Amino acid sequence: PIFIAPMETVEIVIDEQDQEGGTGANFIFDWSIKHTSNAPIFEGIMISTSGSQGLSFTTQGIRLSN
DSSP: OOOOOTTOOOOOOOOTTOOTTOTTOOOOOOOOOOTTSOOOOOEEEEEEEETTEEEEEEEEOOOOOO
16 A cells, blocks of 8 residues: 555556556556545556657546445
């Protein structure tokens, strides 16, 4: 477990050659907050380049259940 302060950012970098998650790797974060706090924002950013071509996208995490 880690504590993240308000407005703090945590980066998790996955190596481009990592094959453990397969082609459609997904992540599930188990988090808790005080009832008076706003829910955190989870965002994924993928950037890749090969030769003269590049690929990038962003995606935002969604709550699976309460």
